[in-house]
Amino acid sequence: MMTRSPQGRTNRLTRPSIAVAAAVAVTAGVVAAAPDAKTAEPTPKLSLIAASTSVTLDSWKEDPGVYLDLGTYLTSENGAFELKVTRKSYKAPVVASQVFRNGKKTTTKALPAGLVKDFSGLPDFAQITLTDAAGRTVLSQTEAFCPNNASGRVRPDAPANSKYPQSCPVNPFTLGSVWGVENGWASNTYAGYYSKPVQLAVGTYTAKINVTKKYRELFGIADETRTVKVTVRERSWEEPPPVPAGSRSAASAHAGHEGHEGHGKAATSSAASGHGAHGAPARTEAPAGRTTGAGPTFNVGHGPYPPAPAALPWALKKESLQRGAFSAAEAGDRAGQTDGSRQAPGAKPNTGRPTGKATVPDVPKPDLRSLPAYGITVSDGYEEVPGKDYLAFSANVWNAGPAKLVVDGFRSPGKELMDAYQYFYDADGKQVGYTPTGTMEWDPRPGHEHWHFTDFASYRLLKADQKESVRSGKEAFCLANTDAVDYTVKNANWHPDNTDLSTACGQENSISVREVLDVGSGDTYTQDLPGQSFDITDLPNGTYYIQVLANPENRLKETNHNNNSALRKVILGGKEGARTVKVPAHHLVDAN
Secondary structure, three states, X not given: OOEOOEOOOHHHOOOOOOOOOOOOOOOEOOEOOOOOOOOOOOOOEEEEEEOOOEEEEEEEOOEOOEOOOOOEXXXXXXXXXEEEEEOOOXXXXXXXXXXXXXXXXXEEEEOOOOOOOOOOOEEEEEEEEEEEOOOOEEEEEEEEEOOOOOEEEOOOOXXXXXXXXXXXXXXXXXXXXXXXXXXXXXXXXXXXHHOOOEOOXXXXXXXXXXXXXXXXXXXXXXXXXXXXXXXXXXXXXXXXXXXXXXXXXXXXXHHHHHOOOOOHHHHHHHHHHHHHOXXXXXXXXXXXXXXXXXXXXXXXXXXXXXXXOXXXXXXXXXXXXXXXXXXHHHOOOOOOOOOOOOOOOOOOOOOOOOOOOOEOOOOOOOOEEEOOOEXXXXXXXXXXXXXXXXXXXXXXXXXXXXXXXXEEEEEOOOOOOEEEEEEEEOXXXXXXXXXXXXXXXXXXXXXXXXXXXXXXXXXEEEEOOOOEEEEOOOXXXXXXXXXXXXXXXXXXXOOXXXXXXXXXXXXXXXXXXXXEEOOOEEEEEEEOOOOOOEEOOOOOOEEEEEEEEEOOOOOOOOOOOOOOEEEEEEEEEEEOOEEEEEOOOEOOEOOO
């Protein structure tokens, strides 16, 4: 079984996903009217608002802890709030700059060095203080802020869609990101899975939320404190969800909600199936349209599902399962949350095979590059291969552009394989050429059940002299834009299609399939099972390198074939049945 998951962190994935959020409801007068275009200054006006004066948060008996989604938002008026976050290489620190757009004129301002450490958002952005009913302070902490977090419009004449990505990437080898709050929009300040749950007793509290001083001064945000009444209630997975006042019954209320497009239908599909593993009712979903496929009903096995950030390292997924927690498949973006995952529809293939002579025109082409392996751990052979030791890892191949990789598969009636073709486009997006590029094969194994494009990447475990030692058996893939690796490269698509495999990889009876790796995005696979991971049972202890190799047979046409390999150093130790692995930092990236 192949697994692919949205990126998370250990302390955020040892409990089930929670989908608690408030819709952005801003009353008249809270947000200033749009300024006149002729007099508007390019500097955006940022404000902290609260969607409601009160929220109810759940603490679960089986896993106590409260996530502080208090319904506060940062709004941007008088222009969009935009940040560009990059690093020149893994030897260089992450730096950020603010981008100002005034018509066709674009200017940037460097932000202080060390302001950001990674690509998950602005650290220590919001200050939160909670007092209990007696007025005692029970909590005081800061929260990070991802400007791309669950957003909504705050006035009807704001742009219908935000141009910014839907989340902040958390792949440790991300190279560049763009964060923004669209003009006339609001972005939730809640850090979602980037934050830890807090321990609060059942009862009522008063929360005071403010933007910390350094960000107020840096971005010109008013020193205003928002106050929200917080009610903490205890719930259990063994109990049915609360029935709203005036409802006829839980069943009828649920049935009525289920028929409402964008609310019950989407929420029920993931939450019910997600908790089905425990035979328990679903947690309450937010009353908002679904923005992700991150529920176990979507393509279980090949990944979870969507994203444009990163896949969950097998090490974290394994820990989650060992603790008896929900599988990593349940982590994802829901209203008010962000961990990088989402669902987007797959691109439709051409209706028929290409005609005319195959040509490779002189037009922009993709540039496939490999990222170093991460999420590295030692596992056993499970029931399938007992008595074996395996080195499991996550690997990513991404497209640095300037053109997207488009591969169509066409099936001749009655044949097992599809013939695959790579397509080429001019600067206007017109198809101007194609070339045969191998095949696609149907993988019938449970957890796969989709079409794989052959020879997209290969993985090798090299000895200290970097000569081949062990080769992974996995070389066929369904391509999807799972990770936002660098959205600052030329022609990067901040809203790629086919971000999850349930829409990108076809069905057993498909006559054709289109698989796309868009500019700026990468495709993460977790090599965790026998046949995918490296068999290290008989390997001596010592230094090795995991090699991730893109386009190993050079069948795909790209701009540069010299950057397709990435190495990650590992040190094997221990003894048979109890092997260990140490993973040194890769330059400044100290993440396994």
